[in-house]
Amino acid sequence: MSTATVDSVGRGTKASKASKDHKKPTAAALKGAIQLGIGYAVGNLSSKPDRDVLMQDFSVVESVFLPSEGSNLTPAHHFPDFRLKTYAPLAFRYFRELFGIKPDDYLYSICNEPLIELSNPGASSSWFYLTSDDEFIIKTVQHKEAEFLQKLLPGYYMNLNQNPRTLLPKFYGLYCIQCGGVTIRVVVMNNVLPRAMKMHYKYDLKGSSYKRRASRKERVKPCPTFKDLDFQEMHEGLHFDLDTYNALMKTLQRDCRVLESFKIMDYSLLLGIHVLDRKPLVRGNRCDSRKGQKVLYSTALESIQGNVKDPEPVADDDTLGGIPAKHKDESLLIFLGIIDILQSYRFIKKVEHSWKALVHDGDTVSVHRPNFYADRFLKFMGSTVFKKIHRKLSHQCQSCILRYFCNFSLETHGVVVAAGYTSFNQPDLLPQSAVSFESAQNEEEDAENRSFFYAAQIPGSLQNPVLNDESQNCLMT
Missing domain, CATH: 3.30.800.10 (Phosphatidylinositol Phosphate Kinase II Beta)
Known part of the structure; x- marks a missing residue:
């Protein structure tokens, strides 16, 4: 027996x-x-x-x-x-x-x-x-x-x-x-997490909130692994440039749909954060007699970049394939991967979800239907954990685009311009606001943006006019 x-x-x-x-x-x-x-x-x-x-x-x-x-x-x-x-x-x-x-x-x-x-x-x-x-x-x-x-x-x-x-x-x-x-x-x-790079923060994230906080025993470890509620308290989101954010979320969406099709749930995103500004890169414990193999697509950056020209990308020796990111004024390298995917939504998991839902909000517990789990996971990653860096238009770009809209309206609607004011075939009336970025340089940036968008909505202009080359270049900058 x-x-x-x-x-x-x-x-x-x-x-x-x-x-x-x-x-x-x-x-x-x-x-x-x-x-x-x-x-x-x-x-x-x-x-x-x-x-x-x-x-x-x-x-x-x-x-x-x-x-x-x-x-x-x-x-x-x-x-x-x-x-x-x-x-x-x-x-x-x-x-x-x-x-x-x-x-x-x-x-x-x-x-x-x-x-x-x-x-x-x-x-x-x-x-x-x-x-x-x-x-x-x-x-x-x-x-x-x-x-x-x-x-x-x-x-x-x-x-x-x-x-x-x-x-x-x-x-x-x-x-x-x-x-x-x-x-x-x-x-x-x-x-997923190379030892040669010091991880200042490490997270196991599921997108749920029920009991998703590191235990006291875990917190006293030299390199603890925190969870979802800890992340929301310790970080306000990790910011990426637009292309990186889109590539990362596209990869996550594709992977989650694959897991959903296999009826897999309760997986996690293992996330390691290296703060570049805090300490110099820590090397160590990597075999000196042989360099890393650099397996294809094995690093975080290689795993999300699907449209690179180099068919055999090699991780940079200084970053070990980490994804550049920002948190407030800190420069970061992010290492991540989906782990624990060998949990299917079998009968025992359905029972576990039902039991936990009796004592807590069913939508917040980790175990859930695969489609709900994937949607909640993606929503949490795309809105709470990962965020886009929104670049503001420079004064030069704003002036260039404004100049185009003014010229377009002048040529099309016969606008009379005198002493910095515009009037649409009504010389006896002044517009509600005279737009001049040069005179508004000392105002707050949000006031400048309001002036810019007001100028872009000049009456009589087309909804989607074709910009000239100079304006297009500014928009793409």
Whole structure:
């Protein structure tokens, strides 16, 4: 009879009576088995010819036993005996190739040096390991999540073919390690927050408000992960130039609609903020013997810029692919990605939402219908978290455009101009306000703008006149 247990590093495992005869593997042994297993699986793939991915490839699970003394097919190792299961190996090989990850680089990143264990601020029992070169995150997942990911692969394949630039997690491999009665499943993903860049603020945002505040235990950590209510108290929104804002929101909208189509909800936006003006860039812990792989579209900036000329963008060494932004007078670099997408709106989630809605406003709790969740998520990101920088027209631009409107009206309607005043075929009447930007230089800027827009509404002018070249240039500035 099987019983559920939790191993020394906090992961859910399954043990049986037979496992009592085995010595429970240490955390270091499990990490080593993960590295050895992935190395064996990727190396074994090199003997298989390249071909198109077929539908049946997504459901394949390959299993091999790796005894410590080695065998005709497997290498000897100093870890306890373990069994390795590799899910959809050909499909994941295609995903790695799509993002420009070469097998040798993938193996070097994962297997060359010990994995770095990271803390998990979330509610899940998952643990995270980071490769020494900062490229990949290895996350433990539950059986249901691994099963759901494998079912998701055909749709994921279709979406990546249509749009490789995405803020969704980039999955590079799914594996299962069974060692000494302990079973762990791990997924290899892109690293959203590079360690080489100091994150002065870190947020996990869902767009909901129910219990969306960091706990006291989390707040005392050296680098806490805050939540939605904390963001609204600590920041008044992050401001981007118009093109960047539009590219970011377009990417988020596209990604959310994909998640909605798969009936996925309860995902988060992981947001890291580096303040450029606060401290110089912090380098550190990046492998000195080898530069980062610079996986295609792996940085935040590369993931949202869909119309760049360079087919192989490379993250700038000073920004590590961060997105420039402003907050008040501070210059920022933003790092972000959508995480935790392996939660579908199954029966248990529907029950959870109904139960929480009884004691709190149902629209504010995290768990919700996928379409409502996506709409609320996008609204929160597009209005509260991310904002556009509104540029005001300069005096020169205002004068140029005003000059055009005045000339247009003069030529079309016979306006008489004398001593700075305008009159529309009524020389005995003065207009309500004489427009002269030169005389209004000492007024407040909002008063200038009101004068400008009044001038643009001269009676008799066309609704959408064609501007001359000089005026058009000012409008586009």
